[in-house]
Amino acid sequence: MSTQVRPATPEDAAELVRLRGLMFEAMSGRADPGPWRRTAELELRERLAVPADRRTMAAFVLDDPAEPGRLAACAVGTLERRLPAPGHPDGLFGFVFNICTDPAHRRRGHARACTEALLAWFDARRVTRVDLHATEGGEALYRSLGFHEHSVPLSRQRLLPGG
Template sequence: MINVRRATAADAAELVRLRGILIAAMHDHLPADGGWQQQAQMTLEKRLLAPEPTLVAFVVAQPDAPSRLAACAVGTVEERLGGPGNPDGLTGYVFNVATDPAHRRRGYSRWCTTALLAWYRDHGIATVDLRATPPAEPLYRSLGFERTADPAMRLHITGTA
């Protein structure tokens, strides 16, 4: 039996470690330490402690080292303007689904993501978005995700603090 639990602020450093592993896998190199890890950890600690959570994570601990995480799935809740397909405007966003390389192919990411989706369902959030890497797409399709017609775009604004 896989023990999935909701992450706490005490898991923030491990969530950042797994995020580094995910970023390295996506970009074929380890991310540089430009202070992002400390900022990410502080953000996680703050948001995981919030009384009205807008960020939630589910984790599986490593069986041989319970203080270290084997896998995680993190999600946020955004309140957008409602529309015909989503009248209340609440939208979940799944990101940072990562597994420590030594613990892959055991279903941990699936269990974490499934727990996150159940949390969304329990909180009345019917629309959930994510971006998938090609290797992860079969997992998300098996959970019911499908491609949308809306292409993602991004702008990096220079000169901001």
């Protein structure tokens, strides 16, 4: 199978959410069919429908050749505009928040191909830093693509009622 990566469309939203669920399941050891899935699908549909030149989210996917409409892999990220700073003259930063390959298609370079397409999208927009949170299983891939440790930021998390 070739690795023909393409930009995701709004029609890929449900499959992107399915893969996102697989990523979370791999991280925690349990599936979470909660209401986040519907919200994520709506968000993806909306953001992937924005004209390409105004889009602040990008997703690159690889189709499953055996099952039309099903995705084998994806990489999803967002573009964020912050105040310019030394080393970041345009103030553009990227965040990768979803890289996943369906278990039936792993170890074939699909995650790498999708991630390289996403990084090229960031590069074309003059993004000077791209961040991600790596799982142990993905760390070698990310390091091979030039990712390394950066300062550890403090973060604050607030649990919502019912969440």
